Amino acid sequence: xxxxxxxRPFMKPPEEAKRNLVRQWVNKAEEDFLLAEHxxxxxxxxxxxxxxxxxxxxxxxxxALLVYYQIEFPKKHDIGELLDIIAQKDAPLAKTLENSIxxxxxxxxxxxxxxYSQLTEKxxxxxxxxxxxxxxxxxxxxxxxx
Numbered sequence: 349x350x351x352x353x354x355x356r357p358f359m360k361p362p363e364e365a366k367r368n369l370v371r372q373w374v375n376k377a378e379e380d381f382l383l384a385e386h387x388x389x390x391x392x393x394x395x396x397x398x399x400x401x402x403x404x405x406x407x408x409x410x411x412a413l414l415v416y417y418q419i420e421f422p423k424k425h426d427i428g429e430l431l432d433i434i435a436q437k438d439a440p441l442a443k444t445l446e447n448s449i450x451x452x453x454x455x456x457x458x459x460x461x462x463x464y465s466q467l468t469e470k471x472x473x474x475x476x477x478x479x480x481x482x483x484x485x486x487x488x489x490x491x492x493x494x
Contacts (some may be wrong), residue, residue, distance in 0.1 A: 356468070372463070375485070377404075377406075377409045380401040384405065395469075398467070402475045403451040403455045410427065411435065412485070414430065421433055445482055
């Protein structure tokens with residue numbers, strides 16, 4: 349018989365499970381960010397893909413933060429909606445990151461033919477700065493080294 353304070357080997361303590369899930373979100377965010385950064389450094393002509401991965405990186409970092417705060421979030425690609433949720437916990441942070449909403453069109457609209465044209469070099473650089481800001485601030489909050 350197990351002692352009542354004994355944790356079964358297959359069950360993780362809640363804090364460890366939370367840390368693991370946060371780490372998974374951060375790893376996915378890093379994957380998107382580092383791929384986009386690599387494409388920028390290579391002067392890739394895949395500008396829409398760069399925008400997409402930068403938006404995804406920022407979105408996943410915001411979701412990692414919400415997991416850290418243990419706040420549920422919708423399964424949507426809307427940075428503004430995520431920031432609204434974050435604002436309930438930390439309004440100054442949400443305000444600091446509000447311009448990252450500019451990444452939203454890169455999640456879907458720029459990936460399909462139609463009203464949006466190919467991203468310009470200037471737009472890519474601006475998107476990279478926004479994603480870098482989200483990445484740096486959230487990694488600092490989560491105390492994750494570069």
